[in-house]
Amino acid sequence: MGEGNPTAVSYAQTEDLELIRATARQFLEDRIGLEVVRDLMMSEEGFDRSLWKEIAALGWTGLAIGEEHGGAGYGLIELSVLLEEMGRLVTPGPFFASAVLATAAIDTAGDDAQKATLLPRLASGETIATLAVFEEPRGWDLATPATTATADGTGWVLDGAKPFVLAGHQADVFIVAAALDDGIGMFVVPADAPGLDVTETPVLDPTRRQADVLLNGVHLDGNALLGGDESTISLRKTLRIGTACLAAEQVGGSQRCLEMSVEYAKTRYQFGRPIGSFQSIKHRCADMLIMTEHAKSTAYHAVRVADDDDEFAIAAPLAGSICSEAYNWIAGETIQVHGGIGFTWEHDAHLYLKRAKASSLLLGDPRYQRQLLGQAIGL
Amino acid sequence: MTDTDYRRIDDVVDELFDQHPPQSTEPEEFWGAQYDLGLAWVWHEEGFGGLGLSRKDQPHINWRIEEAGGSTENRLGNLLGISMGAGVLVTHGTNAQKQRWLRPMFTNQEIWCQMFSEPGAGSDLAGLSMRAEPDGDEWVINGQKVWTTLAHLSKWGMLVTRTDPESPKHRGLTYFVVDMETDGVDVRPLYQITGEAEFSEVFFNDVRIPDENRIDLVGSGWRVSLTTLMNERVAIGGNTVPRGSGRIAEAVEVWKRSGSVDPLLRDELIHLWTEVEAARLTSARANELAGAGVPGPEGSIGKLAWANLNKKITSFTLDVLGLEGTLYPGGYELTRPTSFDTSMPQKAFLRTRANSIEGGTSEIMMNILGERVLGLPGEPRVDKELPWKDVPRG
Numbered sequence: 031m032g033e034g035n036p037t038a039v040s041y042a043q044t045e046d047l048e049l050i051r052a053t054a055r056q057f058l059e060d061r062i063g064l065e066v067v068r069d070l071m072m073s074e075e076g077f078d079r080s081l082w083k084e085i086a087a088l089g090w091t092g093l094a095i096g097e098e099h100g101g102a103g104y105g106l107i108e109l110s111v112l113l114e115e116m117g118r119l120v121t122p123g124p125f126f127a128s129a130v131l132a133t134a135a136i137d138t139a140g141d142d143a144q145k146a147t148l149l150p151r152l153a154s155g156e157t158i159a160t161l162a163v164f165e166e167p168r169g170w171d172l173a174t175p176a177t178t179a180t181a182d183g184t185g186w187v188l189d190g191a192k193p194f195v196l197a198g199h200q201a202d203v204f205i206v207a208a209a210l211d212d213g214i215g216m217f218v219v220p221a222d223a224p225g226l227d228v229t230e231t232p233v234l235d236p237t238r239r240q241a242d243v244l245l246n247g248v249h250l251d252g253n254a255l256l257g258g259d260e261s262t263i264s265l266r267k268t269l270r271i272g273t274a275c276l277a278a279e280q281v282g283g284s285q286r287c288l289e290m291s292v293e294y295a296k297t298r299y300q301f302g303r304p305i306g307s308f309q310s311i312k313h314r315c316a317d318m319l320i321m322t323e324h325a326k327s328t329a330y331h332a333v334r335v336a337d338d339d340d341e342f343a344i345a346a347p348l349a350g351s352i353c354s355e356a357y358n359w360i361a362g363e364t365i366q367v368h369g370g371i372g373f374t375w376e377h378d379a380h381l382y383l384k385r386a387k388a389s390s391l392l393l394g395d396p397r398y399q400r401q402l403l404g405q406a407i408g409l
Numbered sequence: 410m411t412d413t414d415y416r417r418i419d420d421v422v423d424e425l426f427d428q429h430p431p432q433s434t435e436p437e438e439f440w441g442a443q444y445d446l447g448l449a450w451v452w453h454e455e456g457f458g459g460l461g462l463s464r465k466d467q468p469h470i471n472w473r474i475e476e477a478g479g480s481t482e483n484r485l486g487n488l489l490g491i492s493m494g495a496g497v498l499v500t501h502g503t504n505a506q507k508q509r510w511l512r513p514m515f516t517n518q519e520i521w522c523q524m525f526s527e528p529g530a531g532s533d534l535a536g537l538s539m540r541a542e543p544d545g546d547e548w549v550i551n552g553q554k555v556w557t558t559l560a561h562l563s564k565w566g567m568l569v570t571r572t573d574p575e576s577p578k579h580r581g582l583t584y585f586v587v588d589m590e591t592d593g594v595d596v597r598p599l600y601q602i603t604g605e606a607e608f609s610e611v612f613f614n615d616v617r618i619p620d621e622n623r624i625d626l627v628g629s630g631w632r633v634s635l636t637t638l639m640n641e642r643v644a645i646g647g648n649t650v651p652r653g654s655g656r657i658a659e660a661v662e663v664w665k666r667s668g669s670v671d672p673l674l675r676d677e678l679i680h681l682w683t684e685v686e687a688a689r690l691t692s693a694r695a696n697e698l699a700g701a702g703v704p705g706p707e708g709s710i711g712k713l714a715w716a717n718l719n720k721k722i723t724s725f726t727l728d729v730l731g732l733e734g735t736l737y738p739g740g741y742e743l744t745r746p747t748s749f750d751t752s753m754p755q756k757a758f759l760r761t762r763a764n765s766i767e768g769g770t771s772e773i774m775m776n777i778l779g780e781r782v783l784g785l786p787g788e789p790r791v792d793k794e795l796p797w798k799d800v801p802r803g
Contacts, residue, residue, distance in 0.1 A: 041694045292783045307786040309772070312779035319778055320710050327690035328683075351680075352687045400679040407653070409661065409679055 039334040046104075047111055050093075054115035057088065062121055064378050067237060070122045071381070076239040077123035077200060086155025091129045095137070099149035106271065106333040110278035114329075117282025120381045122237040124158050124197030126272075126279065131196070132159035134271040135205045139216050139256040139264035148203070148218065158200055161272075162192040162219075162243050163207040163265065170394035172207060172214065172265065177245060179208035179215055179255070186255065188217060188225075188248040196392070198241020199230040205256065206245065207265060214265060216256040223248050235388035237381065267339075270346035273393050274332035277349035280357040280389055281322070281329045287357075287364040287382050288318045294368055311367060318360045325349075325356040343406040350399035354390035361386035414462055415469070421446050421460070422473050431479030440483055440516040443474075449515045450491075453499050457507050458515060483517040489559060490514040490521030494567055496640035501584070501625040501633050510565065510586070519564040522589070523637065524554035524611055529802055532773050534569075535578045535631055536792070536800065539613065541570035541585065548572075548585065548623070550593075550616040556767070560596045560609035561745070563589045567637065568618075569630050574798040581797050582630030586622045593617075603759045604741035607749070650689060656722045656757070657685045663754060664729050674729060681722050688714040706781040709774040716764035716771055723758040730754060 043051075062070075062081060070077055085091060094109040095101025102108075109130070116125065129152070136148050136159075151157035165176055177190025188208055195204070204219040204226075219226060225248040230241045257264060292315050295306030305311050332349040335341040361383040365372035372379040390396065403409075429442045443449055444458045451466050453459025471481050484491050494514060498507050513519040530537035539552030550570060560566070566587045573581030587594070593616035598606030625633050653661070664678050692711050727734035737755050751757040765771040779785045792800040 041697055292785065295785055303789065304786045306779070307788055309776070309779075309788070312783075312785050313772070313775040315783055315785060316713075316775040316778035319783060320714060323691050323710055324684075324687035324714070327694050328687050330694065331690050348683055348686055351683050397676060400676055400683065403683065404675065404679045407679075407682070409664075409675065409682065 039331060041330055041334075047108065050108055050111045051115060053088070054090075054112050055118075057084075058115055058119050058121060062119060064119060064381070067120055067122055067381065071236045075200065076236065082123060082155060082158070085123075085125070090125070091155040092153025093129070095133060095149050095153040099145060100153040101149065106274065106336045110275055110329065110333040113275050113279040114282035114285075117279035117385075118286040120237050120283065120385045124160065124200045126238070126276065127160040127197035127201065128152060128158045130275045131161040131268065131272050132201075132203070132205050135161055135216055135264070135268045136218075136256065138267045138271075139261055141257055144218070144253065144256060157202045158197065159203040159205060160195055160197045160201040161207075161268070162195040162198070162204045163269075164194050165190070165192060167194075168395075168398070170398050175207050175209045175214060177206065177208040179210055179217060182249070185252045186217065186250045188219065188245045188250065190245050192243040192245070193231070195228075195241050195243045197239055198228050198243050199239065204243065206243075207261075210261075213262050215261045216265060217250055217254045218256060219245070219248060219250060219254065223250070225249070233388070235384040237385060238388060267342075269393055270342055271336060273346045273350040273399070274329065274336065274342075276389055276393060277325070277329035277332060277346075277353035280353040280386070281325050283382050283385055283389075284318075284322045284325055284353075284357045284360045287360045287379075288315070288322050290379070291315055291318060291364050291367040298369075305367075314363055314367060318363060321356040321360060325353040328352045340406075344403060347394075347399040347402040347406065350394060351396040351403065354386075354396045354399070357382075357386040358390050414466060417460070418448075418451070418462070418466055418470060419473070421448060422470060426477055431474060431477040434479075436480045436482070437516050437518065439479060441512065444512050444515045449511075450495055450499070453495075453511075457499060458495070458511050483515060487514060487517050487520050489523045489567075490519075490565070493523060493637050493640040494521045494565075497567065497584075497624060497633060497637050500636050501629075505621070506586070506624070514565075520559055520562050521565045521567065522557050522560045522563040523567045524557050524560070524587075525567075525569055525634065525637075526556045527553060528555055532770055534634065535582065536797070536802065537569060537571060537582070538802075539568075539570045540574075541572050541583055541618070543572075543620075544617075546620045548583075548618045548620065550585075550587070550613045550618060552613050554611045554613075555599065555608075557596075557609045557611050558607065560589065560611050561598070565589065566611070567624075569634050571797065572627055572630075575796050576628070577794050578792060578797045578800065579631045580628055582634070583627050584624040584630040584633035585618050586624060587616065587618050588622075591616050591618070598745060600743050601760075602762065603756055604743050605746040606744070607746055650692075652686060652689060653682070656719055656761075657682055659752065659754065659757070660722050660726045660729070663726050667729050667731075669729060677725060678729075681718070681725060684714075685718055685722070688718060706777050709769075709777045709782075712768065713765075713771050713774045713778070716761075719761040719764045723754065723761045726754045727758050 089102050090112055092101035093104050093112060094106060097103040133152050136145060140148065152159055163172060164170065177188065177192065180187045188206060190208060192206065202221050206217045206219050207214050208217060225246045227244040227246065228241045230239060233240050295311050295315060296304055298305050328349040332345040335345050365379045365383060368377060368379055371377050425442055425446050425448060429439050431439060447455055447458060447460035448470050449458035451459050451462045451470060452464040454461050474481055491514060495511060498510055514521060525534055527537050527539060539550065539554065541548045541550050566589050568585045568587045570583055570585060571581055572583040593614040595612040596609045599608045599610045600606045660678060660681065734755065738753065751760045780787055
């Protein structure tokens with residue numbers, strides 16, 4: 031169990047971080063405000079390719095990709111600031127799937143040639159990628175995928191089903207986890223590969239789409255397998271990075287819900303008083319504040335220790351558990367503070383509730399995160 | 410702290426060590442010399458235990474003394490005086506008062522206590538009833554204080570009283586320092602739910618206080634009290650504990666010893682661990698962002714979180730113990746405790762019930778967060794402009 035004080039980290043907001051945050055907030059509010067979110071949420075494709083190009087032009091898709099691969103060369107700390115800002119406005123689209131999950135998978139598992147081929151395309155935004163790993167509804171541990179990869183002399187043949195693939199119908203490339211003779215491999219599968227069938231599924235949170243992906247005898251070249259025999263470790267690391275970044279996004283949503291609730295509690299009058307003057311409401315808002323601050327602490331800590339494997343194995347599930355619980359509770363209470371209006375389609379509260387609940391299930395619910403944590407700290 | 414300050418402080422500390430080797434000097438003498446050189450409260454002005462530097466410089470001095478094998482135990486032994494009383498004296502006291510009280514306070518020769526709460530005034534401190542009536546150049550005090558730490562060992566007490574019942578509650582208060590050995594001061598142990606008496610009740614029956622022991626103006630007692638409470642915050646908050654230490658370590662220990670394989674119990678334990686770690690990281694983050702100054706209302710986040718967690722963890726620990734948790738080894742003895750040891754889970758469970766009451770109830774802390782951090786409107790006050798004597802109470 032982690033004794034003493036872990037890696038000392040600094041939470042100071044450097045000028046770079048302030049700049050990234052300010053730029054992101056302004057762009058998102060100006061270009062992808064909640065009005066736009068609502069349009070995109072109900073649209074066929076679920077996001078706007080011209081907005082995606084703008085995001086790419088701002089350097090966001092390559093923020094955490096090395097300069098040698100056409101990225102900005104920043105790390106998770108900077109990326110998490112972007113995600114926190116996107117979380118504030120439940121920004122729709124494949125950013126989390128592509129710029130976080132798929133990018134992390136290629137970056138941690140890929141060999142030099144694979145990185146040199148794939149990362150520049152992801153950095154520039156011309157390629158959208160996603161991770162196709164989970165099969166069972168609560169199968170976050172990926173013990174043994176039913177999807178198989180069989181060597182056929184020249185390459186691989188993939189067979190199986192991935193029913194919960196984020197941004198599946200938006201992706202140009204899939205990183206698919208499949209069982210090898212020993213262990214798990216991650217394969218790069220282009221969306222137009224014969225035998226690959228992608229069907230969009232209706233989802234709880236329509237700002238973050240999913241698809242049901244079937245692989246029916248999909249033939250791949252030999253170099254489609256990312257890295258080699260260390261794929262299980264890379265996959266675990268990828269999911270930790272995903273969990274930490276998702277936690278930052280959850281922090282942004284929690285903070286925005288808190289602000290909405292406080293604003294409403296100040297201006298909504300009942301019994302001749304602002305409802306925020308009643309302790310039942312005031313104390314609920316105080317609890318939201320405490321949970322948001324706790325969530326921030328764990329998320330900020332996680333992205334700051336990502337290079338320390340032992341500490342990250344603790345910090346990522348810690349953030350996953352705390353931030354999921356916080357966001358779920360805060361988004362739910364935001365509806366309660368708003369009363370009837372908060373339950374309407376017209377009000378924005380449900381966008382956050384849906385994002386919160388779905389997010390807490392994407393990479394492992396809080397119970398699962400606590401199992402991971404328990405293993406890491408020896409409990 | 411600037412490098413110049415560092416060098417200046419280190420020079421003075423070296424001088425102190427030269428004249429009074431920390432390991433071989435009697436603590437009382439050492440603390441006296443420390444005071445005289447301005448290293449007691451380094452942010453006080455010269456002559457009153459300080460060098461006119463910053464509050465942030467003090468930890469460095471304490472660290473150097475401990476490094477050299479000297480004692481800083483006075484800071485705990487006379488906690489209420491050194492961490493709160495001194496702040497009141499330098500902010501509101503006369504030079505004569507500072508001269509009289511600060512040095513023997515720091516040398517631990519005169520212990521201090523703080524008498525604020527009353528049976529009828531807990532969260533609503535400004536509603537307190539203890540009367541002080543002028544009589545020549547003296548004041549006559551009648552009433553009762555409660556939950557007083559260290560009262561039975563104290564020479565001096567900080568005391569808030571009501572001098573004008575006709576004014577609204579905040580305006581009719583006056584602050585005194587009272588000699589606890591005066592006739593009419595009756596200190597009685599107050600037994601808490603553990604059977605121990607960490608605290609006292611203090612009864613005042615025609616106790617006479619000379620007017621020279623009044624702090625600041627007649628009627629300004631509320632302002633002085635706020636200074637005391639702000640210094641209390643500094644004393645309570647500020648420390649970041651090691652990961653997995655304290656109450657959660659005790660729970661883990663009990664859980665391991667139990668050999669339990671119950672997955673529900675395990676999940677609950679890890680759940681508590683995550684909440685403790687989130688609170689701990691939040692303290693660390695707040696400390697880094699705030700520096701070492703006086704914390705703002707955000708400090709209430711930590712107090713609230715720890716109170717809640719301490720109660721949850723110690724209750725969980727008894728669950729792990731199962732039927733053993735129904736036992737109370739040693740039984741209840743009505744005594745003054747000789748230590749604050751609560752390593753016995755059953756006692757810890759009982760003692761932590763006060764964490765959400767002492768030093769400001771969790772409800773008041775949440776009001777502070779709601780109103781002063783989030784900017785939510787206050788409750789309508791029925792007593793704010795009413796003369797204190799007309800405020801309903803009971």
